[in-house]
Amino acid sequence: MQRNHHLIKGLIVLIATFIAAHAQAVLPIQAIPLSNGSKAYLIQTNTIPMVDIEISIDAGSRYDPKDQSGLASLTAALLTRGIQWQGGILNEAQQADAIAELGAIISASASGERAIVRARSLSKPDIFDPLLQLLVASVSKPIFDASILMREKQRVSAAIQEGDTKPEVVLQKRFRQEVFGNYPLARSPNIESIAAIKEGDLKRFHQDFYRQDRVIVNIVGNVDPARAKQIAEQIITALPVKGPVIPALPPLERSPIEPESKRLIRIPFQTQQTHIAMGMTAITRDNPDYFPLLVGNYILGGGGFVSRLVGEVRDKRGFAYSVFSYFQPGRDTGTFEAGLQTRNDQADQALNVLQETIARFIEDGPSDAELAAAKANLINGYPLRLDSNRKLLDNLSAITWNQLPLNTLDVWTQQVAAVKKDDVRNAFxxxxxxxxxxxxxxGGTP
Structure with a gap:
């Protein structure tokens, strides 16, 4: 049996190494220089006649004023709720109809670090060209209609009220508050902060942040570099060249060492299940330890039913159906989180197992077999990360936003294959x- 174990382990390592060494190069990322000195980025694909465009703007919710949390998200939401158009106005319904008639999509949203506007269309000029004009107007000339803003504020406020009745929402709000500390992402929108947002606030936020020096244009699809340059130039030149100086954000400070009494927060909630989240600040995406942590977390809690946390919490003790861990690295921030939900009467036991399993992994790292299996799974599954234009755009977006090398997709499997046991242990x-x-x-009662 021991001999078979070593043979299987050796075979897994051999397969992972072979795949990494012979993986076909993915489509290249091309940097497209623009007249304003910035760059757009292109992955040219000619298999289907489609074009996907993403405009990333350094205008995320971390820039919300302290008493107006939700401003960045509302600003992004109203980009598709009416625009100035050819000397007149397209209201919300007319803008939606114009996009739908082309069989295209335009969407806009804001996350913690950035706002993202995306468009998808056939590459045929008679469809794509008018879609591009609509996209440019959406980003550069929203009307921020007061009545639409009032409706959206009511919708968001209702969603906040409903969310506050759900233990998982209460959990994430408090977890973010504790982990982010003094960093702006610790704040979550509330009824008062949404009510404080006026039409003029959206206009000022858009004018200050939606400008050429804060924008990245990413393109994936059936266009060549010359056409990609024209597309990006059309988007960029519609925006202001520059704006006011944006005050620097405070750095995200590492979670402090505290006695357990200060690190354990219990929130009573009328529910049969206790929801648990545990974590701290962690790495940004460009950290050299990204790949050891990626591989290690697959073993710890990111690998589904084969992870250590599932084995300890679910399989051995039946405390929870699902348990997970993950790193969430951004350009300027990063967190680690593990979590589960369990019956109220066994919440403390489940938390202890969660803590002990993570502590043991930090101390000991993975076994040879775990490491080999994790690397094989990640490498073998890598093509599934790139099997559509949309997934290619997601990857391109992460690379350009986080300022990673443009060959990141080409060397991804090599970097996974190169991870050693000591790399994982030392990184954790x-x-x-x-x-x-x-x-x-x-969960539970006071």
Whole structure:
């Protein structure tokens, strides 16, 4: 049996190494220089006559004024709720109809770090060209109609009220507050902050942040570099060249070492299940330890039913159906989170197992077999990350936003294959510390 175990382990390692060494190069990322000195980026694909465009703007919710949390999200939402158009106005319904008649899509949203506007269309000029004009107007000339803003504020406020009745929403709000500390992403929109947002606030936020020096244009699809340059130039030149100086954000400070009494937060909630989240600040995406942590977390809690956390929490003890862990690295921020939900009467036991399993992994790292299996799974599944234009755009977006090398997709499997046991163990020791881990439990009674 021991001999078979070593044979299987050796075979897994051999397969992973072979795949990494012989993986076909993905389609190249091309940097497209623009007249304003910035760049657009293109992955040219000619298999289907489609074009996907993403405009990333450094205008995320971390820039919300302290008493107007939700401003960045509302600004992005109203980009598709009416625009100035050819000397007149397209109202919300007319804008939606114009996009729908082309069989195209335009969407806009804001996350913590950035706002994202995306468009998808056939590449045929008679369809794509008018779609591009609509996209440019959506980004550069929204009307921010006061009545539409009032409706959206009511919708958001209702969603906040409903969310506050759900333990998982309460959990994430408090977890973010504790992990982010003094960083602006600790704040979540509330009824008062939404009510404080006026039409003029959206216009000022758009004018200040939606400008050429804060924008990245990413394109995937059936266009050549010359056409990609024309597309990006049309988008960029419609925006202001520059604007006011944006005050620097505070750095995200590492979660402090605290006694357990300060790191354990219990929130009573009338529910049969206790929701648990545990975590701390972690790495940004460009950190050299990204790949050791990626591979290690697959083993710890990111690999579904084969992960250690599932084995300890679910399989051995039946405390939860699902348990997970993940790193969420951004350009300027990063967090680690693990979590589960369980019966109220066994919440403390489940939390102890969660803590002990993570602490043991930080101390000991993975076994040879776990490492080999994780690397094989990640490498073998890599083509599924790139099997559509939309997934290519997601990857291109992450690379350009996080300022990663443009050959990242080409060397991804090689970097996974190169991870060693000591790399994982040392990376987890460097970036995770049980003395800094915050645990939030929502459920049970006082």
């Amino acid at each position: 020791k460097r970036h995770l510390d049980m003395r800094r881990m915050i645990s939030v439990l929502v």
